Amino acid sequence: MALTPPIQPMLAEARRQLPPAGALPGEMIMESKADGFRAILFARRGLVMLQSRQGSDLTGAFPDIAAAAADLGEEVVLDGELVVPYEGRLHFGELQRRARRRGPGALQAAAAHPAYLIVFDVLQSGGTELLVRPYRERRAALEDLFARDVLTAPFTLCPATTERATALDWLDPAWGAAGIEGVMVKGASQPYLPGKRAWIKVRARATSEAVIGAVTGTLTNPLTLLLGRYDTAGTLQLVARTTPLPTTARRDLARQLAPAGTEHPWSGRHFSAGWGTSTKLDHRPVAPDLVAEFIADTAVDSGRYRHPVRFVRVRAEMNPTQVPLFGERDDPAGRPGGPYEG
CATH class of the missing domain: 3.30.470.30 (DNA ligase/mRNA capping enzyme)
Known part of the structure; x- marks a missing residue:
């Protein structure tokens, strides 16, 4: 049949x-x-x-x-x-x-x-x-x-x-x-x-870095991180959201995160709760001072990771200006490469 x-x-x-x-x-x-x-x-x-x-x-x-x-x-x-x-x-x-x-x-x-x-x-x-x-x-x-x-x-x-x-x-x-x-x-x-x-x-997965720009949950108990990178105009653009953080990572980040001022570029911004959805994500901006190392797959559209990424650690030795620019990709060794085609 x-x-x-x-x-x-x-x-x-x-x-x-x-x-x-x-x-x-x-x-x-x-x-x-x-x-x-x-x-x-x-x-x-x-x-x-x-x-x-x-x-x-x-x-x-x-x-x-x-x-x-x-x-x-x-x-x-x-x-x-x-x-x-x-x-x-x-x-x-x-x-x-x-x-x-x-x-x-x-x-x-x-x-x-x-x-x-x-x-x-x-x-x-x-x-x-x-x-x-x-x-x-x-x-x-x-x-x-x-x-x-x-x-x-x-x-x-x-x-x-x-x-x-x-x-x-x-x-x-x-x-x-x-x-x-x-x-x-x-x-x-x-x-x-x-x-x-x-x-x-x-x-396929690779390790990279981005700036911690906001959290879901609270600063004392962050549930996930919203990560950003600066574009060529100096504006912090959202690039990824992490998977839920382990308890140990929440405790460690709670000691390091600082509240954002009113000048934070994401104050008043709305982000979707998931790829392709219109549901708003409840988030709290934080001072964009910390760099997060994360593991992600290779699905990136116009500079943004399509799937949640996995937080690895805070890169205390890195300055936010040292992460790749928004729209740049990383080569397998973790160094900035050319722009994404998108």
């Missing part, structure tokens, strides 16, 4: 490092993880649909992908990552802008910034459903579709390896500048399990 939308995608459990051999059924196969939107594509006679991870219909926002799917010579259901290259990298901001447009605006956006689907799984090929097949067989079927030129641009095959050294290279933060945010780890013997977190995701 033909698979019909919506389908719950198979999911991954986040880990901080690559698992040991044998952690998943069969030999481990590792894929580079692109920074994009998860999407399942249905392409057969009478149905072309691009489904988001949550099950919504993205077809109208990506007419270039839909047109290519309609021209395929075989009926397929593909799982992959939608991406938009821009200025030398996979650009999440441009992808978001494209996802919001429909009609003539979507056509114009597709012409200006074409999208690609990085395909890492095939759930149905021809009249054969492949969900129960082991991943190694689904991968072989997917590679065959590319080898026979059934799938060509804007479809591209996700890189995969069984070599741990190659996967470790993909975790180098330098790949983050190109839009590769980590590694997906899959068991060669695994079937496709809709809605189950049976894969493993490891994000």
